[in-house]
Amino acid sequence: MNKIAIFASGSGSNAENIVKYFNKHQKDVDFLFLTNNSKAFVNERAQKLGIDIINFTKEEFTKTSNIVNILQEFDCDLIVLAGFLWLIPDNLVSTYKNKIINIHPALLPKYGGKGMYGAKIHEAVYNNKESETGITIHYVDSNYDEGKIISQISVGIDKNDTPADIEAKIHELEYLHYPLVVEELLSERN
Secondary structure, eight states, rough: EEEEEEEEEEOOOHHHHHHHHHHHOOSSSEEEEEOOOOOTTHHHHHHHHHHOEOOOOHHHHHHHSSSHHHHHHOOOSSSEEEEEOSOOOOHHHTTTTTTTEEEESOTTTTTTTTTTTTHHHHHHHHTTTOOOEEEEEEEOOOSSTOOOOEEEEEEOOOOOOOOOHHHHHHHHHHHHHHHHHHHHHHHHOO
């Protein structure tokens, strides 16, 4: 059985989408959710999906090996970041080298780095009058949004698109492509 740990800081819509995809297409996956935000909606999603969720503090994440220990006890095959906003500490990156992936709502290296997430990215894309944007799925290293790119999918931006329209296009790409890339990476490891 494959085991996926999903880290989320917010609503967890990508996390839920991945779980539903695997429930529909492949039964041999076990999930664990982890969050740095006890008030985030991902907690309710986990409960609704019947998935264990672990809440943790900044100190626990950055200054202890507690999270690595939890992941090792879970026997984690792949770590998926789904709207997780903290930089991954070196001990986690080195323990799970090339086993941590992230999705970024822009075509990296554009609009990446610390502080570039969610609506901030879509507003920047809009303000810079870009003709296209997209998603980047990449391995995680010790820097924000600099790991090796696994996949990029682009989408055109119409002249009348608002930042909300751009965000909707990005969500559509995320929901369609992130589960497929996760599935492909798992199949390469088996």
